Amino acid sequence: MASVEQRSDQVEPIKRVSLHDQLVGRLRDLIVQGDLAPGSRVPERELCERFNVSRTPLREALKVLASEGLLELLPNRGAMVSRLTLEDVEEMFPVMGALEALAGELAATRISEDALAEVRALHYQMVLHHKRGELAPYFRLNQRIHELILEAADNVVLANLYRGLAGRIRRARYQANMSSERWGQAVAEHEEILAKLEARDGPGLAATLKRHLKNKCETVKDALLAESDN
Amino acid sequence: MASVEQRSDQVEPIKRVSLHDQLVGRLRDLIVQGDLAPGSRVPERELCERFNVSRTPLREALKVLASEGLLELLPNRGAMVSRLTLEDVEEMFPVMGALEALAGELAATRISEDALAEVRALHYQMVLHHKRGELAPYFRLNQRIHELILEAADNVVLANLYRGLAGRIRRARYQANMSSERWGQAVAEHEEILAKLEARDGPGLAATLKRHLKNKCETVKDALLAESDN
């Protein structure tokens, strides 16, 4: 029996993902990526057709996403992509700040030399994108760096909560209207983040990240205001 | 039309809670209260009969509770009340600490005199229960105090995340085997919490709460070890 397997050590079971799980993932992406506009109603019918599934697994997915805060379920009136209000952002960022500070504190003591080297490389690449004014690649690397810190913290509870909030905020698309002043400040803060991480200064990194998040909060708020104005 | 209502100001719509929502609440209580033992399988059939509903709303509730981490869904094999491992606790407490520290920081600047007075009253009542060795009432008030701080922080995002984690940990029932030494330490920390809150010392309260949570973590870990031993 076992003779069939080449290396009995690393056998991964064939994955059969339930419809429900796939739907949660794909719907979450649609919402976070902004393909479903905040405030828009989401008729079950349409989604069923789009994904070619029946209402049962779809509705299960909607309930889960609602419990994550990405959707609001209006009784008898279906799902709505939840709006990101200024108040939401003002509540979410302090929490993100506390979580990311903790991530930094843990990462500073735990991060491997390999991972640190990767952060360093991504950082300098990111700085380059900043110099060239390439916003999209900059943000990709920025996100990746924060993700690496989160991974280095090696705490899945922390990671899950953080990612949940980050996903909810990401929809704001603050990237588009970040002033060059704020951008410069963000890069300066990232220099500090790298330095503290290399010094393995946990409390210092925590403080820097908290400040970094506070500034990011202002950026997002500006973007949200600009959006509601026009 | 409106003449029927006594005070048109405070009209609350008649609540029609969906089966789904009720089920999520009641099941969560069953799990958190420990009526469903960690590790035990939960056949849908039995729960359907217990609550007298069909499988559809029940399964929706199970998915939500699974996404909260209270249940684990084994593909094609139903739901299991998730076990609380030592590793889980060691991951959850730093996060709880960070969240409660933030709550304290916010509460210190925002708490009303009324709420502060209530905390003070509960605190001294709690100290009395400690003196008398009345564990259960002590814990009730303890929990209520932390809840008041959380409310005073006035941040629903923070409150939701905190309550989610607190619910998951509460199942550990560390109350039963708290040593009198730890209990004394906890009370001392609570004295400090009250003092910092009255001084409206945000950073100080944050630090105290973080330390308080760290100690609580040790208590929970001890309880978990004692449980797995016998």
Added chain:
DNA sequence: TGTTTGAATTTTGAATGCAAAATAGGTACC
């Protein structure tokens, strides 16, 4: 005695059906 095989039963995953609620559309009335 202990292990394996295979049908019978149970349980889960997903689709469908049905009644209640909400929405849309159109007519009467002011």
Added chain:
DNA sequence: GGTACCTATTTTGCATTCAAAATTCAAACA
């Protein structure tokens, strides 16, 4: 023209149904 009212349609909440997977359990075999 605008508002109220009533009906037709759509959409939601939940129950039921059906197929596939897992579990049980007894018989066959070593």
